Amino acid sequence: MSAQAKPQDKANQKYETVIGLEVHAQMRTETKIFCGCRVEFGAAPNTLTCPVSTGMPGVLPVLHRKALEFSIRTGLAMDCKIAPFSRFARKNYFYPDLPKGYQISQYELPICEHGHIDIEVEGATKRIGITRIHMEDDAGKNIHDPSGVSLVDLNRTGTPLMEIVSEPDMRTPEEAGAYMRKIRTIVRYLGVSDGNMEQGSLRCDANISIRPVGQVEFGTKVELKNINSFRFVERAIAYEIKRQTSVIERGGEIVQETRLYDTDRNITVSMRAKEEAHDYRYFPDPDLVPMVVDPKWIEEIRAGLPELPDVKRKRYLNDLEISEDAAAFISEERATAEWFEAAVDKGGEPKSVANWMMGELTRRLNDDKLSFANCPVIPIKLVELINDIDSGKINARQGKTVFNSLYDRCKSMIEESPVKPSPADGSLAFIGKVEPVTSRATSSVIREELGIKQSTDTGTIEKAVQEVLDKNPDEVERFRGGDQKLMGFFVGQVMKATRGEVDAKTVNEMIKKKLG
Amino acid sequence: MQLYELTIKQAIELLKKGETSPKELLEALLSRIEAIDSKVKAFVTVTADEARAQLGNKTDGALSGIPLGIKDNMCTKGVRTTCSSRMLENFVPPYESTATQKLWDAGAVLLGKLNMDEFAMGSSTEHSAFFRTCNPWDLKRVTGGSSGGSAAAVASDMCLGALGSDTGGSIRQPAAFCSVVGLKPTYGRVSRFGLVAFASSLDQIGPITKTVEDSAILLNAICGHDPQDSTSAPEDMAGTPDFTKQIGRDIKGLRVGVPKEYFIEGLDAEVEKINRDAIKQLEALGAELVEVSLPHTDYAVPVYYIIAPSEASSNLARYDGVKYGFRAEGASDLMDMYMKSRSEGFGAEVKRRIMLGTYALSSGYYDAYYLKAQQVRTLIKKDFHDAFKHVDVIASPTTPEAAFLAGEKTSDPIKMYLSDIFTISANLAGNPGISLPCGFTKNGLPVGLQLIGKHFDEATVLKAAHAYEQSTDWHTRKPAL
Ligand SMILES: [Zn+2]
Numbered sequence: 001m002s003a004q005a006k007p008q009d010k011a012n013q014k015y016e017t018v019i020g021l022e023v024h025a026q027m028r029t030e031t032k033i034f035c036g037c038r039v040e041f042g043a044a045p046n047t048l049t050c051p052v053s054t055g056m057p058g059v060l061p062v063l064h065r066k067a068l069e070f071s072i073r074t075g076l077a078m079d080c081k082i083a084p085f086s087r088f089a090r091k092n093y094f095y096p097d098l099p100k101g102y103q104i105s106q107y108e109l110p111i112c113e114h115g116h117i118d119i120e121v122e123g124a125t126k127r128i129g130i131t132r133i134h135m136e137d138d139a140g141k142n143i144h145d146p147s148g149v150s151l152v153d154l155n156r157t158g159t160p161l162m163e164i165v166s167e168p169d170m171r172t173p174e175e176a177g178a179y180m181r182k183i184r185t186i187v188r189y190l191g192v193s194d195g196n197m198e199q200g201s202l203r204c205d206a207n208i209s210i211r212p213v214g215q216v217e218f219g220t221k222v223e224l225k226n227i228n229s230f231r232f233v234e235r236a237i238a239y240e241i242k243r244q245t246s247v248i249e250r251g252g253e254i255v256q257e258t259r260l261y262d263t264d265r266n267i268t269v270s271m272r273a274k275e276e277a278h279d280y281r282y283f284p285d286p287d288l289v290p291m292v293v294d295p296k297w298i299e300e301i302r303a304g305l306p307e308l309p310d311v312k313r314k315r316y317l318n319d320l321e322i323s324e325d326a327a328a329f330i331s332e333e334r335a336t337a338e339w340f341e342a343a344v345d346k347g348g349e350p351k352s353v354a355n356w357m358m359g360e361l362t363r364r365l366n367d368d369k370l371s372f373a374n375c376p377v378i379p380i381k382l383v384e385l386i387n388d389i390d391s392g393k394i395n396a397r398q399g400k401t402v403f404n405s406l407y408d409r410c411k412s413m414i415e416e417s418p419v420k421p422s423p424a425d426g427s428l429a430f431i432g433k434v435e436p437v438t439s440r441a442t443s444s445v446i447r448e449e450l451g452i453k454q455s456t457d458t459g460t461i462e463k464a465v466q467e468v469l470d471k472n473p474d475e476v477e478r479f480r481g482g483d484q485k486l487m488g489f490f491v492g493q494v495m496k497a498t499r500g501e502v503d504a505k506t507v508n509e510m511i512k513k514k515l516g
Numbered sequence: 517m518q519l520y521e522l523t524i525k526q527a528i529e530l531l532k533k534g535e536t537s538p539k540e541l542l543e544a545l546l547s548r549i550e551a552i553d554s555k556v557k558a559f560v561t562v563t564a565d566e567a568r569a570q571l572g573n574k575t576d577g578a579l580s581g582i583p584l585g586i587k588d589n590m591c592t593k594g595v596r597t598t599c600s601s602r603m604l605e606n607f608v609p610p611y612e613s614t615a616t617q618k619l620w621d622a623g624a625v626l627l628g629k630l631n632m633d634e635f636a637m638g639s640s641t642e643h644s645a646f647f648r649t650c651n652p653w654d655l656k657r658v659t660g661g662s663s664g665g666s667a668a669a670v671a672s673d674m675c676l677g678a679l680g681s682d683t684g685g686s687i688r689q690p691a692a693f694c695s696v697v698g699l700k701p702t703y704g705r706v707s708r709f710g711l712v713a714f715a716s717s718l719d720q721i722g723p724i725t726k727t728v729e730d731s732a733i734l735l736n737a738i739c740g741h742d743p744q745d746s747t748s749a750p751e752d753m754a755g756t757p758d759f760t761k762q763i764g765r766d767i768k769g770l771r772v773g774v775p776k777e778y779f780i781e782g783l784d785a786e787v788e789k790i791n792r793d794a795i796k797q798l799e800a801l802g803a804e805l806v807e808v809s810l811p812h813t814d815y816a817v818p819v820y821y822i823i824a825p826s827e828a829s830s831n832l833a834r835y836d837g838v839k840y841g842f843r844a845e846g847a848s849d850l851m852d853m854y855m856k857s858r859s860e861g862f863g864a865e866v867k868r869r870i871m872l873g874t875y876a877l878s879s880g881y882y883d884a885y886y887l888k889a890q891q892v893r894t895l896i897k898k899d900f901h902d903a904f905k906h907v908d909v910i911a912s913p914t915t916p917e918a919a920f921l922a923g924e925k926t927s928d929p930i931k932m933y934l935s936d937i938f939t940i941s942a943n944l945a946g947n948p949g950i951s952l953p954c955g956f957t958k959n960g961l962p963v964g965l966q967l968i969g970k971h972f973d974e975a976t977v978l979k980a981a982h983a984y985e986q987s988t989d990w991h992t993r994k995p996a997l
Contacts, residue, residue, distance in 0.1 A: 059709070094833065152838065
């Protein structure tokens with residue numbers, strides 16, 4: 001133990017934190033879970049409503065089969081048991097954004113139970129249990145006007161949600177963050193949610209308690225409500241651990257309560273005590289018949305599952321031998337993985353493709369706020385470029401220039417075309433869409449146009465090398481005296497003199513030979 | 517015979533022959549309403565203009581030109597739907613309930629919306645927030661409820677037929693009190709979409725008519741699967757057969773079960789005698805009487821008064837003053853607005869049931885009340901299932917007594933609740949049941965016979981009811997108004 005350890009670090013060695021998360025994922029269905037209203041973010045208030053979603057007298061809910069399918073798909077991806085018999089329950093409470101006076105949720109018979117996912121923290125893999133996944137309908141939104149008037153927007157009312165409840169298996173804020181990110185990755189892979197935390201399509205509540213190391217019983221738990229960013233998950237939990245530890249250290253007791261995370265002050269504040277907790281009076285919803293899921297349908301859904309990120313990552317490591325970082329980066333998003341796999345399919349050398357993707361390509365995409373789901377350059381074009389470099393037609397530095405021109409050219413060709421990226425595309429669909437539009441932009445066309453080629457004429461190279469050595473006698477002296485770092489300087493000077501049109505490796509070898 | 521006295525069947529024939537016109541028929545009924553509804557008080561809203569506008573919309577439908585009344589808990593697009601509650605006094609739905617839409621699609625015409633116990637909670641139509649409907653046979657007496665307006669309007673010839681809804685006897689009990697035919701179909705036979713929910717697992721829409729044949733005609737029109745109601749049965753169960761086809765067939769060899777638990781203490785002696793005579797009449801028509809047992813009958817009322825209020829407490833949560841309906845003035849904050857709006861907007865009986873249901877669902881009480889009640893409900897279902905292994909229909913009195921005096925039971929809810937003692941079980945079990953006129957007490961008050969059938973076997977119920985009806989003249993008697 002270091003003498004400089006901060007007080008909470010010391011305390012944390014006395015106490016163990018127990019964390020369980022309830023993640024609400026908005027499903028990516030076109031319509032609401034119990035009616036035909038469209039699901040859309042950012043529409044004018046109360047335009048996406050109907051008598052069902054506004055809870056008018058006499059209307060009835062009808063389950064959207066897609067929501068059930070998405071829940072089952074998620075459950076299968078998380079190794080859950082799919083309930084052969086499942087049903088909806090009403091969760092009763094009054095709030096202006098809840099037009100029916102109850103939420104339709106699931107209580108004692110959820111659609112999925114007993115699953116798990118694996119997370120990676122500090123190089124180690126940890127398995128986190130999934131207690132259950134159930135379906136429910138979202139509430140609307142209250143808007144408090146500065147004039148003192150409160151307004152209700154029911155556009156979000158009835159949006160299908162999945163609540164994914166974990167076992168209390170996490171022990172650190174980092175594990176909770178990694179879990180949250182993994183949930184996001186999986187639901188995005190499955191196409192069941194866009195996992196967008198900013199727009200509220202992924203929200204989480206955290207249950208946190210601490211206990212002396214070695215104690216088997218859980219401590220009193222505190223629930224943190226409505227955390228809406230990955231950063232806040234870790235921060236809110238870290239604060240809460242600190243707070244609970246200090247209460248116990250001072251001889252106090254943890255009160256079972258619900259707290260809210262205040263993002264501005266980075267603290268948690270009490271929302272309601274256990275005594276004030278709602279009695280939701282759950283009971284089976286008599287308007288919806290129990291769901292009896294056909295095992296054949298479950299198998300169909302299972303057969304349609306995509307290869308999941310963990311499997312991909314391992315395959316990239318073992319079969320394609322790319323680095324751990326690259327495998328993690330590429331497998332995190334399905335679109336990235338598909339783009340990568342398409343490039344490798346076209347004959348791209350996996351390590352080079354990965355390097356380009358993580359480097360120059362990601363830099364350009366980030367600048368343009370794009371992703372691999374709508375990348376202007378399609379995989380085959382990068383593969384051709386990589387081949388041009390490997391075959392010595394151009395050098396790596398020229399490659400960058402060609403790549404950037406290629407990217408710009410493809411981007412403007414797409415902008416001028418009628419092709420528009422749609423959120424439903426996914427990378428493969430987008431590649432298919434833009435392929436004909438950008439067919440005239442290729443590595444070879446750009447090389448020709450820019451007149452970029454690599455000189456292989458050893459005479460020219462030798463002449464340039466000799467000139468550089470002649471101009472820098474001091475450096476030559478120091479190099480001979482053992483200052484190997486100067487090699488970079490000589491190569492740089494030669495490249496400059498030849499405007500980069502020669503192969504750095506050849507230059508390197510020639511200098512070595514001359515000074516050796 | 518006056519045009520307003522026609523049965524639906526007779527009116528259809530006259531219209532077909534061109535002996536009267538839809539316009540003539542409609543005006544006759546509107547005049548009849550004008551003349552006597554001030555005494556009976558069956559209508560919350562009379563839709564004369566809408567009815568006139570509806571005429572001729574569809575001239576070749578099964579019900580073209582037939583003016584009907586609708587209980588005021590079925591949503592009618594553009595026409596105020598109040599549930600006889602202050603809470604919805606000015607509520608105009610922007611959608612039509614499936615059952616009524618089917619009537620208009622068949623060419624029927626909406627005469628008006630009929631009074632009821634507030635949110636269908638009651639057995640006398642005294643719990644309407646607006647006024648009490650009077651029994652046409654004795655205006656001092658109640659019509660029964662909650663579909664009292666529908667039964668009274670049909671009994672007094674203010675409409676050719678009506679729709680009611682039945683959660684624990686709300687069609688059959690007022691039909692018995694008013695000497696008309698009331699049919700509660702099998703749960704799932706008629707869509708509940710647009711029916712303002714009281715107790716979702718029990719509510720069912722059904723016809724109230726002057727004759728059994730009319731009942732079959734209206735059931736034909738309103739039944740069938742509705743994709744907007746998950747609890748409506750598939751079309752091959754809900755939409756078949758043609759019920760009028762059973763009308764007129766004989767009942768030789770029909771096995772009629774007589775449940776010993778229904779002829780009990782508390783059953784009025786005169787009503788018992790009239791019902792026993794009616795059952796003997798079935799035997800005389802060729803039916804075979806079989807004594808059956810429904811051993812859990814005693815639990816039906818308590819089970820009902822846990823399940824129905826529980827569902828109601830949740831169904832009525834939406835009336836919170838936020839979006840539509842009544843909102844109290846002068847609330848200081850959100851909680852205050854909820855409390856004031858619901859205190860002022862709901863009547864005493866509705867509040868009583870909301871509180872009962874809220875209590876039964878509360879954590880710590882759920883297992884002892886709601887869950888237990890559901891378990892007993894399963895036993896009651898099984899009682900019927902077992903009995904129907906031996907019989908085709910079950911016959912019993914519809915009510916333990918004839919229509920009581922207004923005000924007689926309003927101060928004693930339990931007494932009021934017991935008036936549904938024979939009808940509640942069919943709702944809990946989901947079976948179809950009909951009440952039809954089977955005689956009058958010495959005081960001239962109507963008495964009803966109830967026939968309960970197997971699930972989705974309304975055909976047999978209607979066949980037996982029709983055979984009985986045609987062998988008597990009770991259905992032809994009219995109240996003096
Ligand atoms: Zn909708």
